[in-house]
Amino acid sequence: xxxxxxxxxxxxxxxxxxxxxxxxxxxxxxxxxxxxxxxxxxxxxxxxxxxxxxxxxxxxxxxxxxxxxxxxxxxxxxxxxxxxxxxxxxxxxxxxxxxxxxxxxxxxxxxxxxxxxxxxxxxxxxxxxxxxxxxxxxxxxxxxxxxxxxxxxxxxxxxxxxxxxxxxxxxxxxxxxxxxxxxxxxxxxxxxxxxxxxxxxxxxxxxxxxxxxxxxxxxxxxx
Numbered sequence: 001x002x003x004x005x006x007x008x009x010x011x012x013x014x015x016x017x018x019x020x021x022x023x024x025x026x027x028x029x030x031x032x033x034x035x036x037x038x039x040x041x042x043x044x045x046x047x048x049x050x051x052x053x054x055x056x057x058x059x060x061x062x063x064x065x066x067x068x069x070x071x072x073x074x075x076x077x078x079x080x081x082x083x084x085x086x087x088x089x090x091x092x093x094x095x096x097x098x099x100x101x102x103x104x105x106x107x108x109x110x111x112x113x114x115x116x117x118x119x120x121x122x123x124x125x126x127x128x129x130x131x132x133x134x135x136x137x138x139x140x141x142x143x144x145x146x147x148x149x150x151x152x153x154x155x156x157x158x159x160x161x162x163x164x165x166x167x168x169x170x171x172x173x174x175x176x177x178x179x180x181x182x183x184x185x186x187x188x189x190x191x192x193x194x195x196x197x198x199x200x201x202x203x204x205x206x207x208x209x210x211x212x213x214x215x216x217x218x219x220x221x222x223x
Contacts, residue, residue, distance in 0.1 A: 014052045017042050018066065021059040026106040030056065030113060060110075060121050063103075064131035070099040075138055085146035086196040089162065092142055093169055093188045097181055100173070104181065111174045123167065136163045151202040153212055158199065165195065 020042040024033040035056060039049035053059050071092075078091035100107070113121050120127040140159035143150075150158065169191075173184045 013044060013048070014062075017044065017049055017052055018059060018062045021053075021056070022063060022103070022106065025110065029109055030060075057120050057127070061127060061131070064123075064128060067100065067103070068131045068134045071096050072134070072138060074099050075141075079138075079141050079145060083145065083147045085142070085148040085199065086192050088142045088146050089139075089195065090188060090192045092138055093166060093192070094185060096166065096169070097173060097184055097188070101181065104173070107174050123170075132163070135166070136160050139163050139166070148199060149203050150199050151212075154199070154202045162195075165191070 017038060021033070021038045024038055024041060028037075033056065035049055035053075036046050038056075038059075039046045042049065053062065074095040075092050078095070079088060082088050082091065110121075113119055114123060116122060117124070119125065122128060123132055136159050139162035142162065143155060143158050169184065169188060172187050173181060176184045178184075
């Protein structure tokens, strides 16, 4: 078998396992779904399933990676065409809700695991750092490509701060039972202008000290 054929087959098997796992997580819950059940539903051996993923937690990390890739693709147009900071941020946040919609029911059931501070599935965990870094990278693009004047120290911290704000949107979205998650979209539409105004005044002499005190507090809490 040619290497390219083996690679394509391997990738297909990997994606099949991920798709099957996500379906079973939605249907049965994370705890009740075993690697054996995932393998059986996917039509592969248990050993083959473990070859690709050493644990169910690794399958969730694969879901994070896939979700992040889908979000990046959904943001390409607005980040390429729009220069207004508020429009860029609003578009990126709304794009996340759109691409995440198929996983909403799963996220509702799964959230209790991701919310545990010491759980490797937390978005703040070391295990989640690849997806987290990519997510922060999107907000770095939001800032770097925007026509906005901002305090230099705040500019350096802003991508991570925007990602933290997006985590608030995620939390709201998990609990949003409105049709089409319309309340989450409304939260975004209300929040972005506030963020935009705060960022816009950060360079003013009277606000620079406040901005830098805020950054110092973030650094202390992060440590």
